[in-house]
Amino acid sequence: HIKKMALRALVGCKRVIDYAVKIRVKPDKMGVVTEGVKHSMNPFDEIALEEAVRMKEKKLVSEIVAVSCGPTACQETLRTALAMGADRAVHVEVNGEDYDNLQPLAVSKIFAKLVQQEKADLLFLGKQAIDGDCNQTGQMVASLLDWPQATFTSKIDKEGDSLKIIREVDGGLEHIEVKIPVVITADLRLNEPRYATLPNIMKAKKKPMAKYTPADFEVDISPRLKIISVEDPPVRQAGSKVENVDELIEKLKGAGVI
């Protein structure tokens, strides 16, 4: 691994159903309705990309490559990434049923190959995608590459050949130092992503986008998990109002809770 002053960052940008959309389960209960529904970049991936762009503005990163695995529509997501500050984009095309069954392990293998091909020093990912909520890809890629991982990051600073990182964990904040190259996953409070400004949207057109398929990386993307069914959460039951604490205790006793 050649040591250089400024680093190359790869950023994973997943195309997901927009966070504001009301999700509906498909009638066949095998998934959710995606047809005609508004999609955008996974919010945590936006945060990851923003961090990479900020590092580039500080001259710590020299090039940002945005990557997305999925159908042709992913190119819209990549163009947004280019408009936000990525220099190049890579689209790994996966369509139809293959895409429905694309799982984190397969994506991790593709990313691992890409990182090696692009000679990246940093891999930025969102901590999880808001559709699958798997929270696995970052960790798996680190393992496949035998790289250190810094997950749930809320602050990143560079010091020499390492990164000083603050992670958000259940007990509070964890301070760690990791050597580069490293896999980083972004948590909510890492930063507030910029909007793609109009001039940058217009400039993004001219930035290059390379296209591949999983076969180009010799990755077997067949699923290891099978979805049995997808259902709505149970409808929330109405509660009842009580007049005072005594009544509350009575009701709780009646419900067998105390």
Next chain:
Amino acid sequence: MAAVLARNLYRSISRYPTSIAGVSGTRRWLNGGLLNPVTQLSDEEQMMRDTVSRFAREKIQPLVREMDEKSEMDKGIIKGMFEQGLMGIEIDPQYGGSGSTFFSSVIAIEELAKVDASVSVCCDVQNTLINAYFREYASQEMKDRYFPRLAKDLLGSFCLSEAVSGSDAFSLQCSATQGGDDWILNGEKLWITNAEHAGVYIVHANYDFSKKHRGITAFVVERDTPGLIIGKKEDKLGIRASSTCTVTLDNVRIPHSQVLGEVGKGYKYAIESLNIGRIGIGAQMLGVAEGALNATIPYLNERVQFNRKIGEFQAMRHLKAELATQIEATKLLVYNAARLRDNGLPFIKEAAMAKYYSSEVACKVTGRCIEMMGGVGFVKNFPVEKFYRDAKIGQIYEGTTFIQLNTISDCIDKEFIN
């Protein structure tokens, strides 16, 4: 006939930025004979729409009510619009602008108006009246001077109307007399949008009243010029956060280099600019109507009366459908007028139709939305009453409805002369 025109325009398309070719999105113009629906946006236009929509939702929405109450535009929003590149949409990137098309301005104005018509008109005036004016008529030297500033942080105001001259714009009384190499301006302009925060004013004054309107000249006056006095804001029914002030010129002395274009051509420039500007107003009113209906439809699915969601009643279903259809018709008029202009085709009749129809629809839709919301439509803690108040100005500014109808009628007459 249309095919010949279209072919000729396609050949001249190299004059326009490449995003015009991108207008077709996935299907190319004239390739295989399939032209695109008016409502289909190019990838850039769609991205732009998404970004402006998000900016409006996240940065502007929280401040809308307060700005309306106080009749005060938040300076951070103006700054934010500049930072997003929304105030220099058609300005060339070499000057720091976004290098996009007029249609992109229309999209931006529409998306902003869905959230706040006042912010929308601020963006509209800057792009369609100020920047366009400089682009079409200013000398290269003046463009080099002003475009970088207009793209970065300089807000502009368009000063034409006076107490004596509204629809009868050419009867303006503001005078320009020569004093050596300078011009001295005297008069009072009324109803000037953006005046409170503007740094530059395009002022129309007459240098020779015996020439009637052919004496009208456009002057560029910077805010700190001695004698330029910005009056108090008007206390308005709608678009309250947009500043509307008197601009007084008391012996304002400016060098000859501040004349925009040619002396005595100001009347022509003003009228042509307004032809373009009214498409922008069409977009603003479209956004107002959309914003109102978007706020109303969820309510129809929530409010329960007579054991049913009120949205299930036929009256509500039919009204919702009628209003949505009127909005769609407005959208087609506005978008098509913008595309005609971007493609260098005649657009004056269509622009007037778009502005006239859009403002009528905005009034109708917002009024009906209040009815559908019932009591909550009438109070300030629901957004619909503001859309209703904001819509009214559409029938008045940048050419009243009566003037638009005159223009349309005249255009039709010209078509029948041969």
